[in-house]
Amino acid sequence: MSKWGLPLKDAGSMDKNDGIYLQNMTWAQVEERLKKCDLIIIPIGATEAHGPHACLGEDTFLVTRMAELVAKKTGCTVSQPLWWGSHPYHHMGMPGTVILPEEIFIGVLKSVMAGYWNAGFRKMILLNGHGQEYVIPTAIHQFAKTYQVPMVVCNLNWYHAIQDQFKLKSEGGPYETSFIHADEVETSWSLALFQEMIDMSKAVDTKVQGYMPDGHVDKAGNLLHRPIAWYGQVGMGPIEVSAYPEGVVGKATLASAEKAIPGIEKLLDYMVKLVEDIMTTFPPGKLPPIEGLTQRPKEEVEAVLKGPLAPGGRSLYSLHWPPA
Numbered sequence: 451m452s453k454w455g456l457p458l459k460d461a462g463s464m465d466k467n468d469g470i471y472l473q474n475m476t477w478a479q480v481e482e483r484l485k486k487c488d489l490i491i492i493p494i495g496a497t498e499a500h501g502p503h504a505c506l507g508e509d510t511f512l513v514t515r516m517a518e519l520v521a522k523k524t525g526c527t528v529s530q531p532l533w534w535g536s537h538p539y540h541h542m543g544m545p546g547t548v549i550l551p552e553e554i555f556i557g558v559l560k561s562v563m564a565g566y567w568n569a570g571f572r573k574m575i576l577l578n579g580h581g582q583e584y585v586i587p588t589a590i591h592q593f594a595k596t597y598q599v600p601m602v603v604c605n606l607n608w609y610h611a612i613q614d615q616f617k618l619k620s621e622g623g624p625y626e627t628s629f630i631h632a633d634e635v636e637t638s639w640s641l642a643l644f645q646e647m648i649d650m651s652k653a654v655d656t657k658v659q660g661y662m663p664d665g666h667v668d669k670a671g672n673l674l675h676r677p678i679a680w681y682g683q684v685g686m687g688p689i690e691v692s693a694y695p696e697g698v699v700g701k702a703t704l705a706s707a708e709k710a711i712p713g714i715e716k717l718l719d720y721m722v723k724l725v726e727d728i729m730t731t732f733p734p735g736k737l738p739p740i741e742g743l744t745q746r747p748k749e750e751v752e753a754v755l756k757g758p759l760a761p762g763g764r765s766l767y768s769l770h771w772p773p774a
Contacts, residue, residue: 496535499697513579543691609671615713633700
């Protein structure tokens with residue numbers, strides 16, 4: 451039996467007030483939570499085609515289900531997810547895939563961060579479940595440049611934290627194929643985390659295509675460490691709607707929850723360590739020193755740190771509006 455209870459059997463916490471999701475709490479509950487743990491995990495997903503066997507929110511449920519487990523273990527809070535994401539060019543045209551322009555995606559994420567900072571959650575983990583890792587750091591740094599306030603924020607792409615967990619069988623791992631999209635790897639993780647939304651009787655396989663000899667362009671997560679990142683090119687492979695109308699890039703029929711469980715457990719263990727290390731270094735209400743993170747006048751920063759409702763406090767938005 452998995453120590454994390456995998457594969458999961460229930461439907462998660464999105465519509466429950468069980469102390470997990472910020473949006474499901476009363477303000478009184480939020481105030482009590484901030485006294486104990488002022489860190490929030492922001493799941494960042496997408497809505498996109500994942501083949502005939504999988505839900506369109508697969509990238510989102512991957513990170514919400516894992517964030518829920520970490521919150522139950524550590525006492526941190528989870529934000530309801532960002533359901534729509536940024537996408538590379540080769541995703542354009544697929545039915546079911548909703549693409550936000552980069553500047554809109556960045557603006558939305560910065561606005562979410564601003565609202566949570568203003569509410570007292572000044573420690574944030576941006577947990578990404580979709581191929582948009584090249585955009586999220588821009589939002590973080592634009593936010594920091596705009597407001598210049600103390601905070602602790604990081605972008606965690608789930609596949610980057612456990613790169614040794616995607617090995618092929620020939621390398622001593624569980625998988626027969628490399629991680630790409632809606633394939634053996636991603637479907638295995640989905641079966642372990644939200645099997646109720648996966649219908650393996652509809653799973654299909656496709657042949658991976660590329661125009662260049664193998665070895666130049668990396669695959670999902672850049673886990674093969676090839677010279678060119680998967681998002682660092684156009685034209686070295688076909689677009690999805692042309693080559694993979696099924697919505698699967700790889701062999702979804704090979705998936706099983708058992709293949710994913712060791713990797714999920716290792717990721718969850720790391721996330722618990724990350725949350726606990728942040729909260730140990732910066733207990734509730736504590737942040738990096740003002741002079742270490744900003745050149746704003748100290749009294750200006752101290753006012754917004756107090757918050758909009760405290761005597762002598764001010765809203766974060768008094769420093770800049772709009773967030774962009």
